[in-house]
Amino acid sequence: MKKDDIKIVSYYMGKIVLGVGILLIIPIITAIIFGEYEPFLDFLIAESIFIIIGSGLSLYGKGCIGRFRWRHGLIISALSWLVLMVLSAIPYYLSGCFGSYLDAMFDVMSGFTTTGVVLIQDVDHLSNSLNMWRHLLTFVGGQGMVVLALSCLITKGTGSVYMYVGEAKDEKLLPNVTDTAKAIWSISLIYLIVGTVILTCAGLYIGLSPSNSFLHGLWIFMAAWSTGGFAPQSQNILYYHSTIYETITIVFLVIGSFNFALHHSIWKGNKKEIYKNIEMVSFVTTLFITTTLAIGWFNKLGLYQNSISLFSKVFYQIVSAHTTTGFMNVYTSQFINDWGSMGIIIISIAMLIGGSACSTAGGIKGLRVGVFVKAIIQNMKKLVSTENRVYTEKYHFIQQNILSDEIIKSTLLIIILYILTFSIGVIAAVYYGYDINAAIFESASVTGNVGLTIGITSPSMPTGLKIIYIIIMWIARLEFISAFALIWDTCRGVKKSWEHITKKSA
Amino acid sequence: MGTHYQKIGIGIIMWILISIRIFGASINIGTLIEKASEFDKNTVIIEAEAIGDILERGEYAWINVNDGTGAIGIYIKNEDIDKIKHTGKYQYVGDTIKVKGTFYHAWAEQSGDMAIKADKIEVIEVGGENKQPIHTYKWVMAGLLLPVAGILYGINKRINQ
Numbered sequence: 001m002k003k004d005d006i007k008i009v010s011y012y013m014g015k016i017v018l019g020v021g022i023l024l025i026i027p028i029i030t031a032i033i034f035g036e037y038e039p040f041l042d043f044l045i046a047e048s049i050f051i052i053i054g055s056g057l058s059l060y061g062k063g064c065i066g067r068f069r070w071r072h073g074l075i076i077s078a079l080s081w082l083v084l085m086v087l088s089a090i091p092y093y094l095s096g097c098f099g100s101y102l103d104a105m106f107d108v109m110s111g112f113t114t115t116g117v118v119l120i121q122d123v124d125h126l127s128n129s130l131n132m133w134r135h136l137l138t139f140v141g142g143q144g145m146v147v148l149a150l151s152c153l154i155t156k157g158t159g160s161v162y163m164y165v166g167e168a169k170d171e172k173l174l175p176n177v178t179d180t181a182k183a184i185w186s187i188s189l190i191y192l193i194v195g196t197v198i199l200t201c202a203g204l205y206i207g208l209s210p211s212n213s214f215l216h217g218l219w220i221f222m223a224a225w226s227t228g229g230f231a232p233q234s235q236n237i238l239y240y241h242s243t244i245y246e247t248i249t250i251v252f253l254v255i256g257s258f259n260f261a262l263h264h265s266i267w268k269g270n271k272k273e274i275y276k277n278i279e280m281v282s283f284v285t286t287l288f289i290t291t292t293l294a295i296g297w298f299n300k301l302g303l304y305q306n307s308i309s310l311f312s313k314v315f316y317q318i319v320s321a322h323t324t325t326g327f328m329n330v331y332t333s334q335f336i337n338d339w340g341s342m343g344i345i346i347i348s349i350a351m352l353i354g355g356s357a358c359s360t361a362g363g364i365k366g367l368r369v370g371v372f373v374k375a376i377i378q379n380m381k382k383l384v385s386t387e388n389r390v391y392t393e394k395y396h397f398i399q400q401n402i403l404s405d406e407i408i409k410s411t412l413l414i415i416i417l418y419i420l421t422f423s424i425g426v427i428a429a430v431y432y433g434y435d436i437n438a439a440i441f442e443s444a445s446v447t448g449n450v451g452l453t454i455g456i457t458s459p460s461m462p463t464g465l466k467i468i469y470i471i472i473m474w475i476a477r478l479e480f481i482s483a484f485a486l487i488w489d490t491c492r493g494v495k496k497s498w499e500h501i502t503k504k505s506a
Numbered sequence: 507m508g509t510h511y512q513k514i515g516i517g518i519i520m521w522i523l524i525s526i527r528i529f530g531a532s533i534n535i536g537t538l539i540e541k542a543s544e545f546d547k548n549t550v551i552i553e554a555e556a557i558g559d560i561l562e563r564g565e566y567a568w569i570n571v572n573d574g575t576g577a578i579g580i581y582i583k584n585e586d587i588d589k590i591k592h593t594g595k596y597q598y599v600g601d602t603i604k605v606k607g608t609f610y611h612a613w614a615e616q617s618g619d620m621a622i623k624a625d626k627i628e629v630i631e632v633g634g635e636n637k638q639p640i641h642t643y644k645w646v647m648a649g650l651l652l653p654v655a656g657i658l659y660g661i662n663k664r665i666n667q
Binding site: 036045052055124233234235239240242243329330334 | 543560562563567572576594612618620656665
């Protein structure tokens with residue numbers, strides 16, 4: 001990478017760091033309101049470091065705008081997530097709730113990627129400001145940090161498109177990417193207001209104190225909409241002991257897992273899209289299959305004796321897994337002890353499939369599953385047809401699209417990469433001595449950015465596995481391309497530096 | 507003399523056995539969750555800190571407790587709520603309560619929750635405020651970093667303009 005390239009990357013990364021740094025004002029205000037003085041200082045320190053790093057990067061890269069290429073966009077997106085992981089972990093670490101800085105970074109990456117597995121300790125005694133930061137990170141991560149910066153700090157230009165795509169979002173809601181980013185935020189903020197009001201009312205109804213009704217309502221909405229799965233209490237959703245509260249969260253986490261292009265289309269009055277969209281058809285079909293299998297399995301086990309229990313525990317967990325949210329109303333050990341091997345396989349499949357493309361959700365995505373099935377149908381038709389006939393399979397996604405070989409190829413490539421990443425996660429956990437079933441479950445959760453845990457993810461897990469899971473969460477969330485671009489460039493840089501050193505010494 | 511000590515010894519053993527019979531030996535929540543099927547519908551005793559809000563539901567209420575090995579919901583009668591004065595949250599330690607009740611692995615009447623229906627609760631340690639002094643190094647760090655951040659931000663903004 002040349003000096004000019006570094007300057008371009010530095011300039012835009014500075015902007016992104018400053019953009020995310022603005023968010024720290026929210027936990028700072030929360031700390032002031034609730035008289036949390038030590039967290040207030042933690043966030044003040046973090047804010048200062050964000051501004052220093054952000055301004056420094058921006059100043060260094062100043063004057064190098066206008067020669068923006070694809071490579072820059074991809075590297076900026078991938079690198080921003082890593083830099084922001086390090087910086088956003090500052091208030092986490094200063095809070096004293098983490099065993100190490102690595103644990104704090106693990107939780108930040110888990111939040112940004114809307115995964116939801118945590119290493120934080122003593123969640124039940126966390127300050128409101130720290131909880132605000134945790135949930136804010138997952139909410140922003142769902143939309144995308146680059147999307148945030150594009151919508152408020154970075155002006156229009158070709159670079160915006162490259163960075164936007166680099167963050168695994170390729171749907172253009174509007175002709176301009178900056179306007180698209182603003183539209184994504186508008187949709188999310190309107191839902192945020194509606195969701196918080198509904199969950200606050202529900203919170204009051206189920207017996208939460210007025211202030212907690214609001215705060216929990218806000219945080220649970222953020223975690224549901226972003227399919228993040230964080231919660232302010234250690235028992236996660238089980239803390240509320242309420243089917244009503246659970247049902248409301250189901251609605252928001254399902255809506256949150258939909259494609260932003262679908263939201264935009266429906267908002268524009270195209271309500272038929274919801275029935276025709278390939279992702280919706282794919283989601284409903286796979287959800288129906290996994291739920292039916294799971295309920296059939298639990299009927300055989302006989303653990304849950306009525307339909308409300310089956311709905312609350314089995315259907316809820318399947319939806320939570322399929323939308324890659326990771327809300328839990330059962331204990332981690334129940335997956336091993338109660339769900340059994342069949343249950344683990346079903347829920348792992350749901351986690352790997354995931355939600356929609358260009359949404360807050362993770363996983364392989366409904367669009368790719370739909371395209372994959374259509375490709376199989378197309379090939380089967382070709383096989384049984386007469387030689388002269390030409391089949392053209394179509395699929396509906398906002399508009400009618402022809403299923404080209406190019407689309408099939410790119411879809412298969414991403415699916416293969418997901419399965420490879422998942423396999424690496426399984427092998428790593430087995431290497432560290434975990435049971436194969438547990439390894440499959442946890443790896444599916446981390447690769448799909450889900451957040452359900454079978455108990456592997458804990459502060460005492462091996463450091464190597466923590467690092468592997470961080471990399472998996474990051475790569476899977478960015479859907480490989482930008483992460484690979486960064487890794488490729490870093491390797492080239494290291495190789496060149498090595499050659500330079502060896503030449504000099506010779 | 508020997509008979510006297512023997513009597514005291516037997517008395518102590520009897521007292522322990524009677525205590526276990528009446529109050530039972532407490533079990534930690536982590537073990538309960540891990541071996542849920544073994545304890546299903548059995549009477550258990552736990553000692554843990556009350557955390558979060560008390561969620562009132564008609565004649566009963568939910569209170570969640572955490573003993574450091576895990577957290578679980580306790581379904582208690584409304585009349586027992588007043589016994590708990592403090593619940594754990596930021597800078598507050600909740601009352602430590604001893605709960606005797608029936609453990610449910612998947613309580614059908616409560617949407618399949620793993621929980622305990624309390625027969626008897628008692629506060630064994632009163633909680634309260636637990637404010638810790640602010641670390642001095644944080645004041646120093648904030649005092650040093652904030653002006654630097656302000657200056658850099660100002661320069662950046664001026665150059666951008």
